[in-house]
Structure formats: C-alpha cells, structure tokens
Amino acid sequence: xxxxxxxxxxxxxxxxxxxxxxxxxxxxxxxxxxxxxxxxxxxxxxxxxxxxxxxxxxxxxxxxxxxxxxxxxxxxxxxxxxxxxxxxxxxxxxxxxxxxxxxxxxxxxxxxxxxxxxxxxxxxxxxxxxxxxxxxxxxxxxxxxxxxxxxxxxxxxxxxxxxxxxxxxxxxxxxxxxxxxxxxxxxxxxxxxxxxxxxxxxxxxxxxxxxxxxxxxxxxxxxxxxxxxxxxxxxxxxxxxxxxxxxxxxxxxxxxxxxxxxxxxxxxxxxxxxxxxxxxxxxxxxxxxxxxxxxxxxxxxxxxxxxxxxxxxxxxxxxxxxxxxxxxxxxxxxxxxxxxxxxxxxxxxxxxxxxxxxxxxxxxxxxxxxxxxxxxxxxxxxxxxx
Numbered sequence: 001x002x003x004x005x006x007x008x009x010x011x012x013x014x015x016x017x018x019x020x021x022x023x024x025x026x027x028x029x030x031x032x033x034x035x036x037x038x039x040x041x042x043x044x045x046x047x048x049x050x051x052x053x054x055x056x057x058x059x060x061x062x063x064x065x066x067x068x069x070x071x072x073x074x075x076x077x078x079x080x081x082x083x084x085x086x087x088x089x090x091x092x093x094x095x096x097x098x099x100x101x102x103x104x105x106x107x108x109x110x111x112x113x114x115x116x117x118x119x120x121x122x123x124x125x126x127x128x129x130x131x132x133x134x135x136x137x138x139x140x141x142x143x144x145x146x147x148x149x150x151x152x153x154x155x156x157x158x159x160x161x162x163x164x165x166x167x168x169x170x171x172x173x174x175x176x177x178x179x180x181x182x183x184x185x186x187x188x189x190x191x192x193x194x195x196x197x198x199x200x201x202x203x204x205x206x207x208x209x210x211x212x213x214x215x216x217x218x219x220x221x222x223x224x225x226x227x228x229x230x231x232x233x234x235x236x237x238x239x240x241x242x243x244x245x246x247x248x249x250x251x252x253x254x255x256x257x258x259x260x261x262x263x264x265x266x267x268x269x270x271x272x273x274x275x276x277x278x279x280x281x282x283x284x285x286x287x288x289x290x291x292x293x294x295x296x297x298x299x300x301x302x303x304x305x306x307x308x309x310x311x312x313x314x315x316x317x318x319x320x321x322x323x324x325x326x327x328x329x330x331x332x333x334x335x336x337x338x339x340x341x342x343x344x345x346x347x348x349x350x351x352x353x354x355x356x357x358x359x360x361x362x363x364x365x366x367x368x369x370x371x372x373x374x375x376x377x378x379x380x381x382x383x384x385x386x
Contacts (some may be wrong), residue, residue: 006378007050009353013375014059016041020368023063032070033104036369037063038134042373042383045145049382060160062144064151067135068096071104074184075125078108084184085161097158100127100165100186101135109184125237126190127182129198130247133160133205140212140380155209156219161186163224167231175230177314178202197247199235200273204251204258205227207384211263237276238252240283242305248277249308249338250384253315259325260318267327274334281341290347294357300366302348303373309345310380349377 001009011081017023044060047053072092074080083092085099090100105125110116130296139155142148167176178198181191194201204219206228213219237248252273255266284305289297316335319326326332351357352374363370376383 001378003050007047010043010375010379011047013371014040014047017368017371017375018059023057023066024047026062026066029076029131030066030070031104031368032067033368034067034071034101034128034131034135036101037067037373038131038138039372039376039383041138042141043372043379045141046379046382048145050379057145061146064139064142067101067349068154068249071102072096072099075102075108078184080185084186086185095154095157097135097139097154098161100132100158100161100182102126102184103128103131110190112188121181121191124190126184127162127165127186129162129166129178129180129182130195130201132158133198133201136205136209137383139384140209143212144384144385152209152212153219156213156221159206159209159221160222163206166198167227175234176227178231179253195262196239197244197251199231199238200237200251203232203249204254207258207263208254211258211261211386235272237273238279239276240280240287241301242284242289243301245280245284246304246306246308247313248273248280249305249311252277253308253311253384254313254386256318256326260322265325270326271331271334274331274338278334278337281338281344285344287343290344290351294351294360294362295364297351298366299352299363299370300373303352303370303377306345306348306377307373307380307383309342310377311384312342314384345377349374 019025021032022028041060041063044056044063048056048060066376072085075085082089083096083099084102085092085095087095087098102125105123106123107120109125110121134157136155139151143151143155165182166178168179169176177371178194179189179191180193180195180198181189183190203225206225210221210225239245239248252270255270255273259265290302312335316339319331319335323332352370
C-alpha cells in the first residue's frame, strides 16, 4: 500500500474506533480501555503528523482527557467515588495520574477476602503495570508533539505512583520484585506474580521519560530507574508469544534510539533483548500458527508482533551506522538476522485486512483493540518513536 492509501485506511479505522467507544461523537459513559487507548493516542498523533490536520491532534487530546476522567476515577458501580488517588476534585484535575489508572475491564475488581478465580480475574478491573507503561509512553508522545510539558509531568507522576505500588522487597530480602496486577486504589496486589517483561518495560519507559525531562529537578526518575535496572539483572526475556516478541522489539528500538540520542549505553541489555527476540521469532515461525484460519488466531497478539517488526529496519540501520556507539560486529549481526523476519509483518497485516477474516468471533469479540492495533501496524511511526 502507498502511504496515501495507508493513511486513508488508518483514518477510517480510527473514525470507526472513535464512534464505537464514545470518543467522537462523545457519549456518556465512554468505553475506555487503557491498553487500546494508549495505541489510539499514538495513531491520532501519527495521522496529525501525516496530514497536518489539527482535528487528529484534538482527538488525541480528547482521548487523553476521557481516559483520565474515566479510568482515573472510580467505577460507576463502586461505592467509592471521585479520583482513585483520593485527591480532592481540584487537585485530582491537576494531577489525574497520581493514583494510577484503571484497566477498564467489565467486571469490578476482586474484593478483599474473595476467592481467586483465574478465569474471572481476566475480566476483573484493577491496574496492570504493563498497561500503565504504555500510557506513560503515549503521554510522552503527546508532550513531544504538542510541546506541552503538562503531559510529560503526568507521565512522570504516573511512573512514580506505579513504581511505588507495584515494586516491593521480599520479606526474605534480596532484589526488589514486582506484582503483576494491583487493586484499583493500588493498596493490595490482586495477582502477586511478576510479569516476565514488566521490569524491562519499566526500565525502558522510565528512561524514555527521563530523557524527555532532561535535568529537571522536579521530574527525576533516577531512583526508579536504578530499581528497575536491579530487577532486570535477573530477567529472562525469551518468549514465543507474538505480542511478547513485539513488545521486546518495541523496547529494543527505544533502547537504541535513547542511546543514539546520547543516553546511557546499554549494549549488554540490548544484546540480551535481541537474543530473546531471535529465539522467540524462530520458535514462533516453527509453530506455524500463521497458517491457521482466523477462528484460531488472535489478531491483536499477532498485530503486536507486526508493530514490533515494523521497527526492525530502523533499528538495524541505526546500529549499522553507529558502530562506535553500539560496537562492531555482534549487535549488527543480530539486527541483520532480524531483518529476515520483517516479511512476517506484511503477512499478518494482509491477513487481517481481508474482510473475510473480520467476520470471525476472534475479531468481532475484540473489535476495538484489533482495529486500533491494525491501524498502528499500518502507521507505526509515532508509536515506535521516543
């Protein structure tokens, strides 16, 4: 597809998303979901970049406001009311992310003392760390595009709140660890196990925000970055899950961009991430899941991989052209090996552009997240940037 054709398709997908979720035209209550909305903000910014039509920038800002006023506040079916941070109305308006942000799941969170049900937990509200980091990234992109530092401040305040709640030191001592899911008010863990890539995602996202903040004494994430670096030392990033591989590629691309901009050198971390990606892609390719029919595939997970693959050419070029920074040989060989997998992205996108595959329950049952991530896979520039 040409860029003009791609832009038209992305415009149509994002218009459908806006109507479906109550963004444009606005409805009350809107259907907000933090993961999807983070990608959507970047998509509107990308459309603004491509077209210079301020309506798309305004949609990005309207979506940020809706997310904060929906997911930053207690649910309508909750006895509690107001900002989940507990801040009074005026202060909550000024600092909407200080209490974190709800996921936006359909069911209320599990009550204290209520038995754990793994199946139900997937549908229950709360806070996910890896959703919060996606929103931090989206807020940073808004700040970069608009030049308004308020959005960066909100991103840093969200990072501080999330880090304080999700990380902990085990009672037996040793390195800090992380909870995977927290309650809406961040007072208790709902799923205490640690997400495989959460420490890496946190380290890279905090570093992105710190690079944007510069040396501002009021926006300092140095202690949080040091914590995450320590947790990452025990990291095992390897996965054959397509969404997980895509996330690793997203993190690898951001590490390289931050290094290229004069940030700290993280050659060993980048090497370990690329090794995990290569192993994961080889396993995924051997699995043959892309040969299955749409009924047995999850679009948003595959599209997450396609989005990550879209950044490989830029990553490889950056490493190739800056051997003094990235070192000769090993990283370049790894990046060049990744290029062989780039055609997978085209195969995934073409499959989910086929109208016949959009009629299956796996698409219609996850319609909003699928269409938004398809749009990102078609036009990933703003999402992949730092």
